[in-house]
Amino acid sequence: MEPRKRSQRAVVLLSGGLDSTTLAYLLDAYGFVLYGLSFRYGQRHERELEAARAIAEKLRFAEHRVVTIDLAQWGGSSLVGSGEIPRQPTSGIPSTYVPVRNLVFLAIAHAYAEAIDADAVAIAVSQVDYSGYPDCRGEFLAAYQQAADLASRRFVETGRRIPVLAPFLDVPKSAIVRLGLRLGVDYAETWSCYRGGERPCQECDSCRLRAQAFAEAGVPDPLLQR
Template sequence: MKKKAVVVFSGGQDSTTCLFWAMKQFDEVEAVTFNYGQRHKLELECAANIAKELSIKHHVLDMSLLNQLAPNALTRDDIDIVAEDGKLPTTFVDGRNLLFLSFAAVLAKQIGAKHIVTGVCETDFSGYPDCRDVFVKSLNVTLNLAMDYTFVIDTPLMWLSKEETWELADQLGAFDFVRNKTLTCYNGIVADGCGECPACKLRAKGLNDYLKRRK
């Protein structure tokens, strides 16, 4: 039986690295992107362009209700991007990964996929509670029970730093692709981004650290 996977895909550094990883691991791969009212529609375009270039079947699901329930800096121009010590960043979206992975599981079952791949990470994760390994393992059990289906949620980046994520992309032969064609920036700038937002700073630090030791 062919192994099939669904990759939760935003078109960013992490999910694109996961997409390349999945393409190596599984016989068939499809990607799912969620439209939750994010400020930068370029994120959706970027994801679609990458999927098309890699010949990956791409699903886009409407999750606009999430923006209505949980206003945040990723969807609202009137909320500043702020990350204060001891507090969740304003970019955190309550329930996002819970809902994304749940809907990805529904899709996966319909297309006969057992694996759901996500780029969540507990090492460089900005304090988001829904990126923790314990959450993913808990949800994995819940989804299996809820649908009576043996899903496996794969998290290839869970224990990697951003530096190590760049290294993985390089090992997968995707370093230049990930660097030049992904969108991580909170200000909607592809590739190296604005250089000022928290996402760009984290990405750039990891990249610079990796380039210092890259052969």
Template sequence: MTPPDSASPRPAVVIYSGGMDSYTVLHRALRDGYAVHALSFHYGQRHARELDVASQVCERHGIPHQVVDIRAIHSLIGNSALTDSAREMPKADYAEDNLADTVVPNRNMILLSLAIGHAVNIDASICFYGAHCGDHVLYPDCRPAFVERMNEVAAIANFSPVTIEAPYLHSDKATILADGLEMGLDYADTWTCYLGKEKACGECGSCRERLAAFAALGVSDPLPYDH
């Protein structure tokens, strides 16, 4: 996708959770000259603290931002450790056999459908989200085949076609982090842990992947951890 002319920036929707990946995608879109409209969703996630982080970042940088409350559908997609606090959160690296309980059914299709609708509503022709290759082993809605099919649908679902861009689809977490650090980003302005406590747990799959990325680059993670 060719970035817009800086003299007349085109609007773009960024699905912005408040985590590392979407934070980097958000700033990459800003760097490339898009007029960003950030869109966050409260779907009943236990780590809803990420939404507060997202709101603070957008307010600080003057980025138009909406937090959409879709908790009414919780009973339809609540069969996950990410949305059911009664379940124990798996403490392991990402793998299909030990973190399947963190899959939220159809989450990205739902969020992308709403984001595409918002894009059409504001005359934006592009929608960004932060899928990356580290998610491919576990999350079907972060895989290239999903993005390809969703793009096919997004091209015909409305009179105004929308392109879905996942700029880190084939990149790992360390590559995303390296790109963000090169842009001068402060990852203290992100929340990754699947538990929304005062400190990150350091043990869930999301924390472990984040810590591994910082370790791979020889950089200290600015977030405080319980473990």
């Protein structure tokens, strides 16, 4: 069998978590050449960057960049040290929300994508099983796409946009797990816990959503089997 020809390039926002890893595998299956973008933004759970590096290496990304941008310098989120990470569900938008983080990340991803003449930017947000963050909604992505188009020289001069691909936007996390297993994702290599450490805390919002996804998918989480 001859190697599959790859022609389209995608910048994928790769956190090292369950969703973004599955997205990377999906794009790889569709034949995209992958350019990974991860962020060291002052998060407590830098363990996720280790996972992102391992995944980028395993999938043979054309390039994987880790960008440092200090969102902790003004705080505003328990993920960057402003208060304790909640151990129980809370009403409203939780304190783990990092102010407009996805807007910042997408803007940098689009700058990267335009510089390398990529065909798409991909992000693994979902507005189904999520913590209620406003920058994970379809309404935000639609408005962001319009702004990105207007800011892009490529779009202004040629009409060629760099689309934001968000295939999991309306997909339950359990379905993402099932898809990932079909694609061959080893979820033991991913990291979701907001607290970092050696093992998942199984108390934070991200751990609870992950546990719910594996339970609904009817399979054990291999990360907890180690």
